[in-house]
Amino acid sequence: MALSDTIWWTKKARIQAEKRLLFNDFSSQVILLWYSAFTVCVSILEIKSPSSNGYFAVTMVSLSVLILCASLFIGNRNFKERAMLLKVCYEQLSEVESKSYNKDAHISDLSIEYKNILSVSENHTDVDFKSALVSEYLNSSDPEKQLTRLPTKYNVFELVVSKSIKFIFVAFIGLLPPIVVIFLRCN
Numbered sequence: 001m002a003l004s005d006t007i008w009w010t011k012k013a014r015i016q017a018e019k020r021l022l023f024n025d026f027s028s029q030v031i032l033l034w035y036s037a038f039t040v041c042v043s044i045l046e047i048k049s050p051s052s053n054g055y056f057a058v059t060m061v062s063l064s065v066l067i068l069c070a071s072l073f074i075g076n077r078n079f080k081e082r083a084m085l086l087k088v089c090y091e092q093l094s095e096v097e098s099k100s101y102n103k104d105a106h107i108s109d110l111s112i113e114y115k116n117i118l119s120v121s122e123n124h125t126d127v128d129f130k131s132a133l134v135s136e137y138l139n140s141s142d143p144e145k146q147l148t149r150l151p152t153k154y155n156v157f158e159l160v161v162s163k164s165i166k167f168i169f170v171a172f173i174g175l176l177p178p179i180v181v182i183f184l185r186c187n
Contacts, residue, residue: 003107004100005148007093007114010124012132014090017124018083020131025079027170032074035067038177056184063177085121092117127162130155 043060051057096113099105133151137143143150151159 002100003110003114004097007097007100009129009132009149010114010118011090011093011097012136013124013129014086014093014121016128016131016135017122018086018090020125020128021079021083021086024077025083028074028077028079031170031173032067032071034174035063035070035177038181039063039067042177042181051185053184059180059184063180082122086124089117089121092120127159130159134159 039060046056046060093114096110096117099113100107100110130151133149134156136147137151140146
């Protein structure tokens with residue numbers, strides 16, 4: 001496989017990794033905002049109309065502490081900063097890719113430059129690479145002629161399962177507070 005092709009696929013996988021990290025940042029911020037707003041609203045409701053369940057107040061205090069811990073944990077994950085490093089990486093890879101098409105370019109020098117650029121940021125995951133494969137396949141007018149690598153049915157299956165699990169997890173986390181409050185206030 002040509003160095004230019006390797007660089008191109010690495011760049012595409014890094015783009016998908018950036019998207020993943022930006023989604024993680026956005027969804028975690030929205031969930032923290034939702035939990036905080038929900039806790040405040042339910043606490044106000046509790047003042048106005050106290051629950052008969054003795055565990056309700058304890059649960060709300062525990063939830064407030066968990067929100068604090070979650071916000072510290074999420075803040076330390078540095079999703080945006082990591083995404084920015086991946087963006088810098090794939091932008092630099094574009095430059096090296098352009099150089100690799102030049103017939104006068106020294107492959108060994110470009111290979112060293114490629115490896116140095118990769119060391120700047122974290123590596124993409126397998127799911128990021130499979131997402132790049134599927135995305136490029138779906139966005140190509142004639143993928144068999146334009147792409148050097150094609151996704152397998154198993155790659156598509158893995159990607160669908162991964163995205164479904166992520167969606168179900170985010171939905172579950174978002175719906176958890178109302179479920180807990182309904183359970184506690186009704187019992």
